[in-house]
Amino acid sequence: MKRESINNDGEVIDYExxxxxxxxxxxxxxxxxxxxxxxxxxxxxxxxxxxxxLQQRAPHVARxxxxxxxxxxxxxxxxxxDGEQHPFMGEWYPLRFRETLSARxxxxxxxxxxCIVRRPVESPVSKKSLxxxxxxxxxxxxxQQFTTRLAAISETASWVTGIxxxxxxxxxxxxxxxxxxxxxxxxxxxxxxxPENCIDYVIAHExxxxxxxxxxxxxxxxxxxxxxxxxxxKAHLRTKGHIYLV
Ligand SMILES: [Zn+2]
Numbered sequence: 001m002k003r004e005s006i007n008n009d010g011e012v013i014d015y016e017x018x019x020x021x022x023x024x025x026x027x028x029x030x031x032x033x034x035x036x037x038x039x040x041x042x043x044x045x046x047x048x049x050x051x052x053x054l055q056q057r058a059p060h061v062a063r064x065x066x067x068x069x070x071x072x073x074x075x076x077x078x079x080x081x082d083g084e085q086h087p088f089m090g091e092w093y094p095l096r097f098r099e100t101l102s103a104r105x106x107x108x109x110x111x112x113x114x115c116i117v118r119r120p121v122e123s124p125v126s127k128k129s130l131x132x133x134x135x136x137x138x139x140x141x142x143x144q145q146f147t148t149r150l151a152a153i154s155e156t157a158s159w160v161t162g163i164x165x166x167x168x169x170x171x172x173x174x175x176x177x178x179x180x181x182x183x184x185x186x187x188x189x190x191x192x193x194x195p196e197n198c199i200d201y202v203i204a205h206e207x208x209x210x211x212x213x214x215x216x217x218x219x220x221x222x223x224x225x226x227x228x229x230x231x232x233x234k235a236h237l238r239t240k241g242h243i244y245l246v
Pocket of ligand 1 (some may be wrong): 205
C-alpha cells in the first residue's frame, strides 16, 4: 500500500488510502494495528482530492491520530493468567483457576472473582481455548442479562405492545447494537462488560428504533422519555467503550 502524508504545522502525518465500495459518502479515518492512519474512501474520490481534504483538516486529523494511538495503547491484551483483571458489568474481577473432577470446564463469577473451574490439567491449556471458554461464558451471561433488561425496558415503552421484541447476539467490532427494519434487535455481547447504565442505554436506544428508524428529532424525544440518562452512558461508551470491545 502506498504511503502518503500531510503536514500539520511541521508534524508529518503518514497515511494510506483504502478504497472500500461500501463507503458511500465521506472519508472515514481509522488507525491500523501498526499505528498508521488509514483513510477509508469511496471509490469516486481521487487521491488528490483525499489529500487536499486531509490537508485542509490537518489539525483535526492530527487530533484523531493522537487519540486513537492513546486508545490503542490502553487496550487490554488478555493472557488469561491467574489474577488478571477482566470486566463484567462495569466492574473488574481477577481471574482464578480452580480444579474439579467434573467433566467440563466452566466459568463462574463468585466471591468477587471470575473462576475458571476445570479438570486437573496435565498439559498447559492454550490462551486460545481459555479465550473461547470466556467468550462463551460472556455470551451466555449476556443472553440472560439482555433478555431481562429488554423485557423490562420494552414494558415501559408505550409503543411496544405484546411480547418483547426479538433479540439476537452478535459479536461486533465497533457497534453495540442495531435494529433491523424487520424489528429484530441485535446486541453485541461485549456490551456485558460495560456498566449497567450503558447496557440499558443501548437496549433503550434500539427499542426507540422500533418506532423511529432514523436519528431524527422524534427519535431523540423517545429516547429522552425512555432513558433520560442516555447522554452520560453514551459518553462513557465513547471514551471507554474500546476497552470492552476486546
Ligand atoms: Zn441508533
